[in-house]
Amino acid sequence: MNLRKNNQFFYLMRASWRVCILGFFLVFWTGCDNGFEELNIDPNNPTKVPSAYLLSSAQQNLIKEIFGMANTSGKDVMGMRYIQMWSSTLYTEEDRYVDIESDFSTIYKGGLTDLYELIRLNTDPNTAVDAALSGPNQNQIAVARIMRAWTFHTLTDIWGDIPYFQAVQGLDFPTPVYDPQADIYADLIAELDAATAEMSLEAGKIQGDIIYDGDMASWKRFAQSLKLRIGMRMSKVDPALAEKTVTEALASGVFTSNEQGASFQYLTAQPNYSPWYYSYYVGTPTLAVANTLIDQLLALEDPRISKYAKIPDNGGQYTGIPYGVSAAVAGSFGNKNVSFPSLEVLSADAQRSLMSYSEVLFIEAEAAARGWITADAATLYNDAIAASMRYWGVDEEDIAPYLAKSEVTFNEANYAKSIGEQKWLAFYMQGVQAWAEWRRLDYPQLLPAPDAANGRGIPRRRGYPLEEINLNRENYAQAIARQGADLLETRIWWDLE
Structure with missing residues (x-):
């Protein structure tokens, strides 16, 4: 990697x-x-907190909440299970689409609160001078807005309508309204453009930035790459706006190499090592690689298989845990007989991708196939697959033979199938994005869990947190009246039939 x-x-x-x-x-x-x-005076709670600390805290907490392990906080785990990349060897409820309590309050109260406070400190004339000790005010604000946009985009693609405009406003709006996803998308685009416009590449770096070490050119590319993702996500519901957003982002400058992608690097020492490392090597591992993914990697002789999974402890070949079966059936296989995530995935200093160069190339390939840009869709598609393989450390000599396979060759007449299937493979360890793109493109063609609860299909969204139902009931009721029943089967705004 x-x-x-x-x-x-x-x-x-x-x-x-x-x-x-x-x-x-x-x-x-x-x-x-x-x-x-x-x-x-409490020395552990000083009245002034350096804005650099707020940024580091926000980034750490948001990554923890999105990419963490718990059912309620591990949003990406949920995505990887819904999209059949992983399945449990013990607790299979989520693989079978049982309603499980979800939560987004820790994101609002944690990382997002830090970002809002960071913006306030750098905006308020009474605090801006002190805040500037951590770097130019406008650049700190720009980075906070981009991180905030990335977070809200993740949340709205999981739940649909969510608190947005009134969110994190303290006592002014203790029970914020749920905003339509269409309105949220429009404002996310505006926020990313505003952040790009206000940042100054010449003013210098900012401190406390774990993702890009304060480099503003990198943040500008990330902002426009994220805008590119948001634009293509609207391709079914509003093709005209999607095309406009995509072409604007490409004109403004997006990722052009793996090195430019947005990622969070864990460290080898506690407490900054990956939660996956702790869970698998200190705790009891229960999430294995699903047979749906393993079987496809084997069928294509995909060289990424050794980067994604490991041979079972009892030897043999890669073997996925059957997806979506009862706990009794899953448990009968035994942990030593199935493939768990690879050493690269579980290393203490693993990397988690917020957005990759490979994803940008897949979006460009689709834009070309749709006729939105003048470029060769097949070339961009091949480049996207190659970028994914290089990111994961696949040997260079293994890439060209894979691209030459008839099952991999780009099909312009059915670009959604080609892109959807390969994007799914490339989105390993980016579960929310893999799930979102499956909902949008309808590829790969996945079968629901064989032991799905109440005969359910693959979820289209997550149910709202019980805390919201209890404490924000009026606004919750308005949201489901507008969006549809609070069920896993309900489609969100951009997820058209």
């Missing part, structure tokens, strides 16, 4: 030391008054 190292540890430690030093001086200064006021 192509791993871009950065200064994550440096920034986190520097931010932490600033907080500690600031707490010390707050105690020291108050101690110079009457001698007892320092008892009212």
